[in-house]
Amino acid sequence: MAIKKWGSALVCFTLVIMLAACGGGNGDNNGSAPASENASATVPPATESASQAAEEEELVPEPGAKLVVWEAPEQLEYMKEIGAAFEAEYGVPVTVEQVAGGDQGSRLSTDGPSKTAADILTLPHDQIGLAVKAGLLLPNDVFEEETRNANVETAITASSQNGVLYGYPKSVETYAMFYNKDLFPEAPKTWDEIIAFADTFNDTKQKKYTIMWEFVGYYSYPFIASYGGYMFGDNNTNAKDIGLNKGDTVQGFEFLRSLKKILPMNAGDISYDVKTQLFKEGKLALNIDGPWSVAAFKDSVNFGVAPLPKFPNGKDSISFSGVKSYYVNSYTAYPVAARLFAHFASSKENQLKNFELTGAIPANKEAGEDPKIKDDPYVSGFFQQFANSHPMSSVPGTDLAWEALKATFVSLWDDPSLDIKTSLDQMVKNIEDGLAAR
Amino acid sequence: MQSKTIGAVLSLVLMGLGQLYNRQWGKGIVFVAAALVGIYLTVFQLYDHLHGLITLGEQPSGFVKVGKMMKMVEGDHSIFLLIKGLIALVAVLFFLCFYILNIRDAYLVGRLRDEGKSPATFRKSLAALGDKHFAYLVLLPPFIVITFLTILPLIFSILLAFTNFADPILPPANLVDWVGFDNFSKMLNLKVWSSTFVGILTWTLVWAVIATATTYVGGILIAVLIHQPRIRFKKFWRTALIVPFAIPNMISLLVMRNMFNNQFGPINGYLQYFGLKGLPWLTDPFWAKVTVILANMWIGIPITMILAFGVLTTIPRDLYEAADVDGAGARQKFRMITLPMVLFSTSPILIMNFAGNINNFNVIYLLTNGEPVNINYQFAGHTDLLVTWLYKLALNQSQFSFASVIGIVIFFIVASVSIWSYTRTRSYREEDMIQ
Numbered sequence: 001m002a003i004k005k006w007g008s009a010l011v012c013f014t015l016v017i018m019l020a021a022c023g024g025g026n027g028d029n030n031g032s033a034p035a036s037e038n039a040s041a042t043v044p045p046a047t048e049s050a051s052q053a054a055e056e057e058e059l060v061p062e063p064g065a066k067l068v069v070w071e072a073p074e075q076l077e078y079m080k081e082i083g084a085a086f087e088a089e090y091g092v093p094v095t096v097e098q099v100a101g102g103d104q105g106s107r108l109s110t111d112g113p114s115k116t117a118a119d120i121l122t123l124p125h126d127q128i129g130l131a132v133k134a135g136l137l138l139p140n141d142v143f144e145e146e147t148r149n150a151n152v153e154t155a156i157t158a159s160s161q162n163g164v165l166y167g168y169p170k171s172v173e174t175y176a177m178f179y180n181k182d183l184f185p186e187a188p189k190t191w192d193e194i195i196a197f198a199d200t201f202n203d204t205k206q207k208k209y210t211i212m213w214e215f216v217g218y219y220s221y222p223f224i225a226s227y228g229g230y231m232f233g234d235n236n237t238n239a240k241d242i243g244l245n246k247g248d249t250v251q252g253f254e255f256l257r258s259l260k261k262i263l264p265m266n267a268g269d270i271s272y273d274v275k276t277q278l279f280k281e282g283k284l285a286l287n288i289d290g291p292w293s294v295a296a297f298k299d300s301v302n303f304g305v306a307p308l309p310k311f312p313n314g315k316d317s318i319s320f321s322g323v324k325s326y327y328v329n330s331y332t333a334y335p336v337a338a339r340l341f342a343h344f345a346s347s348k349e350n351q352l353k354n355f356e357l358t359g360a361i362p363a364n365k366e367a368g369e370d371p372k373i374k375d376d377p378y379v380s381g382f383f384q385q386f387a388n389s390h391p392m393s394s395v396p397g398t399d400l401a402w403e404a405l406k407a408t409f410v411s412l413w414d415d416p417s418l419d420i421k422t423s424l425d426q427m428v429k430n431i432e433d434g435l436a437a438r
Numbered sequence: 439m440q441s442k443t444i445g446a447v448l449s450l451v452l453m454g455l456g457q458l459y460n461r462q463w464g465k466g467i468v469f470v471a472a473a474l475v476g477i478y479l480t481v482f483q484l485y486d487h488l489h490g491l492i493t494l495g496e497q498p499s500g501f502v503k504v505g506k507m508m509k510m511v512e513g514d515h516s517i518f519l520l521i522k523g524l525i526a527l528v529a530v531l532f533f534l535c536f537y538i539l540n541i542r543d544a545y546l547v548g549r550l551r552d553e554g555k556s557p558a559t560f561r562k563s564l565a566a567l568g569d570k571h572f573a574y575l576v577l578l579p580p581f582i583v584i585t586f587l588t589i590l591p592l593i594f595s596i597l598l599a600f601t602n603f604a605d606p607i608l609p610p611a612n613l614v615d616w617v618g619f620d621n622f623s624k625m626l627n628l629k630v631w632s633s634t635f636v637g638i639l640t641w642t643l644v645w646a647v648i649a650t651a652t653t654y655v656g657g658i659l660i661a662v663l664i665h666q667p668r669i670r671f672k673k674f675w676r677t678a679l680i681v682p683f684a685i686p687n688m689i690s691l692l693v694m695r696n697m698f699n700n701q702f703g704p705i706n707g708y709l710q711y712f713g714l715k716g717l718p719w720l721t722d723p724f725w726a727k728v729t730v731i732l733a734n735m736w737i738g739i740p741i742t743m744i745l746a747f748g749v750l751t752t753i754p755r756d757l758y759e760a761a762d763v764d765g766a767g768a769r770q771k772f773r774m775i776t777l778p779m780v781l782f783s784t785s786p787i788l789i790m791n792f793a794g795n796i797n798n799f800n801v802i803y804l805l806t807n808g809e810p811v812n813i814n815y816q817f818a819g820h821t822d823l824l825v826t827w828l829y830k831l832a833l834n835q836s837q838f839s840f841a842s843v844i845g846i847v848i849f850f851i852v853a854s855v856s857i858w859s860y861t862r863t864r865s866y867r868e869e870d871m872i873q
Contacts, residue, residue, distance in 0.1 A: 106833060113515050113610050130836060135499050135611025139508045207702065268721035268810055269701040278702075330501075330510040339507075396606050399835055407811035407819075414721060414810070426813065433630040434816060438606060 059142065060090075061337035067094045069341070070118040072101035074292070078357040082345050089344070092337050105131055112136045112331045119332040120342050122170055125158035125323045129394040132161040138328040138335060140165045143343045150348065155363035157235070158323035158391040167325025168346035171360035174321035175219065176385040177211075177306050178279065178287040178297065187306030187381075191255075194286065194309055198262035201285055212275040213288035215267035215413060217405035218320050218392075220256075225318035225390060226311045227252035231401055236393035242431055244405060245424035248313075253412055253420045255312060260413065267410040279303075294359045294378050305381030307388065321389035323363060355379075361386070400434040442548030449544035453537050456544025460551060464560025469540055476533045484526055490514070491523025494601070499610040516614035520597065524590055532582075598842035605836035621843045631840070634815040634827070639847075642823045645727070646795040649734045654788055656735055657742020658780055662772070665750045676747070683740035691804035694733050695720070698805075723820040726806055730821055734801050742787070749783045750776070789859050793852045797825045824848050 067086075071079035076098055083094030097118060099107060105127040111117035113136075123131065131137050140147055144165050148156055151169045159167025179187045183201070188194050198210040213219045224230070228247020232238050263270075276293065278284035280300045287293075288308065297303055308317030326342040328335065344350065351362035352370060361379055362368055373379050393401070408427040412418055441460065449456030453476075454469025495514025502511050547557045558566065567575055599621055603614045625631045664675045682690065697703045698719035706716030719729045753776065761771050802808060808822035808830070817835055818827045824844055832841035 109608065109836075113518065130605065130608065133606055133611065134608035135501070135510070138510065139501070141503075141508050142506050265701045266718055266721035268718075269699055271699070273696070274699065274702050330499075331512075335507065335509065399605075403817050403835075404813075407813045407815075410811045411813050423813065430630070430813075430816070437624065437628055437630045438604065 059336060059340065061092045061340055062334045065092045065334035065337035067092055067120065067334065067337055067341055068118040069094055069096050070099040070104050070107070070121040071096050072104075072122070073098050074295075075122075075354070075358050075360070078354050079345075081353070081357075082350055085350075086341055086344050090337070090340060092334075092341070094341065108136050108329060109134055112329050115331055115333075117329050117331065119329055119334060119338040120326055120345070121329065122324055123167075123327050124392075125167065125325065126392040126394045126398055128159070128161055128166060128327065129396050129398060131327070132164075132166060133396060136330055137166045138330045138332070138339070140168055140328075140339075140342070142339055143168070146343070147346070150365060151346075151363045152365055152368070154321065154386075154389075154391050155323045155325070158321075158394070159325040161394065167323075167327055168342040169351075169363035170324045170326055170346055171351065171354060172321060172323050172363045172386060173291050173361060174319045174382060174386045174389045175213075175288055175290040175308075176319070176381045177308050178289055178293070178303050179306055180279070180282060180285050181302045181304055182282065183285045187304060188286070188309055190310040191259075191312060195259075195262055197285065202262060204264065206283070207278065208283045209278065209285075210262050211286040211288070212263065212270050212278070212284055214270060214272060214275070215406070215410050217402045217409065219288060220405060220409040221320045221390070222308060222311075222317040223252040223256045224249050226315040227255075227313065230390070231393050231398075231405075232395060236390060237395055239393075239395045239397040239435060242401070242428050244401070244431075245421075245428050249424060250420050251313070252311075253424070257412065257416065257420075260416075267413045291359055291361055291379070291382050305378045307381060307385040316388050317385075319385055319389045320392045321386055322392055324360075325363075397431070397435045397438075400431045404431050404434075440548065441551040442545045445544035445548035446541050449541045453540045456541070457547070460544060460547045460557050462547065462557055462560065462563070465563055472536075476536075480530060480533065484530060487523045487526035490519035491527070493519075494615060495519050495609075495613045498613050513610060514613065515610045516601075517603065517609055520601075520614075521590075521594060524594055524597075525586070528585060528590060532585075595842055595845055598839055599846055601839055604839045608836065617839075621839045625840065625843050630816055634818055635844075637812075637815065638818055638822055638824055638827050641727070641821070642796060642825075643851075645731070645798075645823060646792055648731055649738070649795040649798065649801075650788065650792045652731060652735050653738030654742050654784075654791060656739040658746045658784070660739065661743045661746030661750060662776060662780070665747070679743060680740050682736050683744070687737045687800055688804060690737065691733065691801060694736075695805055698729055698733075720806055721810055723810055723812070726810055726821050730801055730805055733805050734795075734798065737801065738791070742784070742791075745784050745787055746780055749780045752783075753779050786860065789856050792859070793856050796823070796852055796855075797848065798823065799825050799829065802826045803829070 067083075069079055069083060076096060079096045083096055087093050099118075099121075101122065101124070104121045105123055108117050108121060108131060128137065140159075147165065147168060152172070155169040155172055156165065159165060159169055177187065184197075188197065194211055201208060201210050221231075224244060227249050229249035229252065230236065230243035230246065233241025233243060275284060275287055275289075276296060279287040280297065282301065294305075308319060310316055326345055328338045328342050332338045346364075348362070348364045348367045351360075351364045351367045352372060354360045355362055355367070355373065359378070361382055362370075362373065367373065368383070373383070392398070404427045408423050412420060412423055445456035445460050447456075448459050452470065453473035454466045454471075456466075457469055458466035460466075494516040497513040499513040499515070500511050501508045503509075550557055600616055600618060601614045602617045602620070603609075606612070607614060625635055660679060663669065664672055664679075669675070697705050700706050700716055700718050700721060703719070705719065709716045718725050720726050757775050758771060761775060766774070802821055802823050803826050806819070806821045808819035808826050810821075811819045815822075817830050817837075822830070825848060828841045828844040828848070831837040831844070
């Protein structure tokens with residue numbers, strides 16, 4: 001019997017430890033008014049209109065600051081260099097942790113509040129809607145002017161949410177047309193040229209195809225936007241106005257369907273791996289892809305990058321563009337150092353360095369004028385296409401639109417019996433229902 | 439007043455007092471110390487935690503401008519409050535159990551004294567701990583760990599179904615609230631959710647039945663086949679057929695994903711080589727379902743096969759010899775001896791497989807990722823199971839509360855099927871058939 005007691009004694013100690021462990025830091029924030037919070041030690045409240053510039057010069061990292069940065073594997077080396085340079089300049093050590101690009105947003109939502117996330121991370125702008133809603137990002141306030149002046153308008157718009165700038169732009173990207181120079185001395189300018197070429201080149205036995213792209217909402221946008229449709233109203237910022245069935249989108253999809261004769265397969269058969277492999281082997285003449293794939297083809301195929309082809313209605317292809325920016329975790333222990341780092345990393349020089357090391361296209365205006373960019377055979381194609389692009393939407397509800405658009409795009413392609421108009425209307429209704437259900 | 443009553447009452451007043459009264463000084467002191475710590479924490483901490491658990495926070499985090507800088511002011515994080523509240527609750531339950539045990543202990547030791555025996559010394563108690571009650575001592579740490587690492591997260595995820603924790607209500611900038619059964623009624627009544635839910639639920643059950651039946655029957659057939667006395671190179675066949683099980687299924691599934699590609703995959707390549715047309719393995723709703731079942735057979739058959747081998751070797755030889763004497767043919771021997779024995783021993787596995795297949799995340803997620811897409815579904819495709827849909831809802835769409843509702847539904851299906859079918863197996867009712 002006594003034994004049982006002993007066992008129970010153990011339980012008790014465990015319990016004591018448990019209670020003690022979760023006791024800390026809970027009773028001290030019973031709705032204390034934010035205003036009563038002390039101002040941060042480094043920046044005194046601007047009681048007088050002290051010159052802002054002077055204040056910025058005073059911006060020094062917190063003593064003992066240590067920063068952690070999340071970076072995707074393909075840019076790890078670049079980030080380590082930036083970190084070392086930052087440490088040399090400010091004396092703040094920077095640790096780079098590898099987190100895949102697509103995971104950083106979701107990791108932040110759990111790790112941020114539990115104070116185990118990085119201080120600075122990179123997000124594609126379509127993910128910041130959620131993060132801002134949850135209050136996980138600090139606005140880009142101190143360097144706002146500089147950031148606005150230095151970077152292209154699209155990048156600023158994309159890194160903002162509800163008119164507040166959050167990001168420090170890193171790179172811009174959109175997709176364009178990779179063409180095999182051995183097959184096309186000159187890149188085709190219109191879809192008609194491509195269809196004509198397909199008659200001579202396509203060969204299903206040999207697995208030779210003229211053009212491929214992945215069947216997801218991202219790549220389907222030209223068939224919508226070039227025919228007057230759009231994802232959301234007001235430059236993809238107004239979720240109340242869904243435009244995926246507006247304008248002549250039905251014609252756009254009719255044209256899409258007509259392409260099935262030059263790409264006779266179901267949407268699910270075209271995966272990134274498949275088309276990359278075919279393009280490398282020269283069995284795929286044209287590949288719609290983004291700057292992230294340049295490195296994969298550089299050594300294996302003689303190719304160029306050109307803007308997307310013109311549609312039969314005479315309109316240029318309007319692509320979706322993405323902007324990657326650095327963001328500061330709002331739970332960072334060193335908000336000043338983190339801001340300094342984000343600003344430092346998004347400077348013109350460092351954006352160019354990123355381009356040199358990884359091929360990422362700068363968002364910085366001056367960097368875009370740099371001969372390195374101007375004379376680069378691959379980047380110029382993306383650059384021209386970027387001028388004809390709409391930034392992806394980042395408003396709440398974008399995820400619904402992506403899902404629905406992919407489903408519709410694929411179904412219309414695979415199943416020729418589906419009526420386009422009804423499917424599009426149904427898709428818009430699904431998105432609206434989904435939004436209403438939230 | 440007898441010692442047992444006095445001891446029990448004193449221990450009720452304060453844990454350990456009864457033990458002290460019983461002259462068990464060491465134990466008494468330890469108990470009193472534990473009681474004081476426990477009571478202190480209960481008095482000063484419990485209220486906050488329970489308050490947090492019930493209100494789920496009152497002040498979300500926000501930003502305040504300091505000079506040019508926005509600074510975050512930390513508020514309540516509903517989800518953390520929920521977890522901490524649960525931990526506190528469980529800890530208090532432990533404490534209460536301990537308290538009750540201590541009263542019982544004081545009573546029992548008091549009764550010993552009433553009978554004129556002397557109570558155990560502290561040293562004796564310690565010795566008894568490692569001797570008579572060793573089992574409790576060993577089981578206690580795992581029990582505590584399981585409580586906090588398994589049971590508590592389970593309760594937490596169940597509770598999420600009763601909150602509105604779904605995009606756009608995301609902490610820390612927003613407070614989550616309790617909403618009762620709202621999510622369940624939405625799941626059943628809102629067309630957006632209900633049509634997807636019913637469709638996926640149907641396919642999940644169909645898939646679970648077919649996937650279980652195919653792997654089970656296939657595995658047993660192959661095992662019996664290899665076990666035939668006239669088959670040669672038994673070892674080789676066994677080894678060869680276990681290989682699919684030895685390769686991590688993540689790898690084999692991703693390889694299959696490429697193999698089944700209808701334009702560029704080797705499978706259709708071979709079919710075309712023989713002049714056949716090939717099939718839309720992964721892009722047609724019906725064929726994609728066939729493909730996942732085939733792939734699952736490849737992965738699942740070896741497991742049943744190994745089990746069946748084990749059973750086959752335990753069947754007593756003399757049964758067959760007796761059958762030979764009676765003039766039974768091979769077919770009769772199989773029907774009357776082998777099959778009942780194998781089915782009897784492996785039927786519990788059938789239930790486990792069924793439950794496992796309902797939640798067979800890997801096969802679906804890695805092979806098709808739920809595709810081909812379905813226009814009429816909300817965030818799901820034709821081959822999505824409830825569990826992969828749950829994953830997509832939680833991880834891609836931040837619809838945590840709905841994901842939790844689905845989790846509860848899955849739990850009910852698996853639990854009810856398992857319990858029902860297990861109680862109907864012969865191995866449950868006639869435990870004594872095989873000694």
